[in-house]
Amino acid sequence: MSAEPWPEGVARHVLDTVDSTNAFAARLAPDLSGPAWIMAGLQTAARGRRGRAWSSPRGNFSATLILRPTERPEIVALRSFAAALALRDACVALTGLPDSFTLKWPNDVLLNGGKLAGILLESLGQGAQVQHLAIGIGVNLIAAPDPALVEPGALRPVSLLGETGLRITPTALLDALAPAYARWEQAFTTQGFAPLRNAWLAHAARLGEPIRARTGQTTRDGIFETVDATGALVMMTAEGRVAIPAAEVFF
Numbered sequence: 213m214s215a216e217p218w219p220e221g222v223a224r225h226v227l228d229t230v231d232s233t234n235a236f237a238a239r240l241a242p243d244l245s246g247p248a249w250i251m252a253g254l255q256t257a258a259r260g261r262r263g264r265a266w267s268s269p270r271g272n273f274s275a276t277l278i279l280r281p282t283e284r285p286e287i288v289a290l291r292s293f294a295a296a297l298a299l300r301d302a303c304v305a306l307t308g309l310p311d312s313f314t315l316k317w318p319n320d321v322l323l324n325g326g327k328l329a330g331i332l333l334e335s336l337g338q339g340a341q342v343q344h345l346a347i348g349i350g351v352n353l354i355a356a357p358d359p360a361l362v363e364p365g366a367l368r369p370v371s372l373l374g375e376t377g378l379r380i381t382p383t384a385l386l387d388a389l390a391p392a393y394a395r396w397e398q399a400f401t402t403q404g405f406a407p408l409r410n411a412w413l414a415h416a417a418r419l420g421e422p423i424r425a426r427t428g429q430t431t432r433d434g435i436f437e438t439v440d441a442t443g444a445l446v447m448m449t450a451e452g453r454v455a456i457p458a459a460e461v462f463f
């Protein structure tokens with residue numbers, strides 16, 4: 213159980229089975245008057261980043277927060293850092309293991325160096341205007357996908373139960389995550405990206421170490437230096453320093 217109350221003005225929808233909580237959020241969006249969390253016990257067509265499928269058996273956490281942001285799309289997208297930070301905070305609060313959870317750019321939460329969770333931001337809107345933002349979060353609470361099924365070079369998938377022996381329910385995680393997200397959302401809207409950037413860097417995996425970033429057909433190797441004020445990954449490569457706004461990162 214979380215010590216923090218559920219955030220005021222935020223709706224909560226709990227479903228047994230759904231195709232994808234992000235898809236459901238998109239269908240619900242026109243009827244919403246404020247932010248809402250949608251959690252499902254089971255997703256039958258969960259989606260991951262880059263068009264991949266996401267495995268989400270019952271007992272794992274599957275939820276989407278839907279918001280109505282007002283900023284430009286590139287600012288709206290910085291909420292992926294808020295989501296990762298909130299999820300890390302919630303995991304730490306529920307497990308008491310602050311040193312075990314790190315962050316991989318842009319928004320993966322790692323446990324003991326393996327991929328515990330994935331976050332998928334999808335915006336709904338017309339033209340350059342984001343009308344709704346769906347922040348979908350999947351956490352391997354009790355089961356991780358078979359490592360043989362993940363892309364070559366991808367991080368080892370892990371589950372909370374497998375790594376720690378702790379059984380956290382999806383409801384307990386939502387109760388901790390919703391207030392944690394509300395705190396980061398408040399920091400972001402009142403102080404901008406700086407506090408998120410600082411906190412994110414404090415928990416970043418492989419900072420100062422060699423990484424590989426792949427964007428489309430381009431692969432770059434270099435030292436992971438920082439994340440800049442726009443949220444881009446900054447690497448020192450053989451050709452010099454580069455800031456990469458979107459990429460897949462390999463360790």
Ligand SMILES: O=C(O)CCCC[C@@H]1SC[C@@H]2NC(=O)N[C@@H]21
Nearest residue numbers: 232258259260261330331348350
């Ligand atoms: O590929 C990733 O790392 C992101 C995975 C995001 C999965 C979550 S589960 C809840 C929400 N609903 C979906 O269909 N996807 C996201």
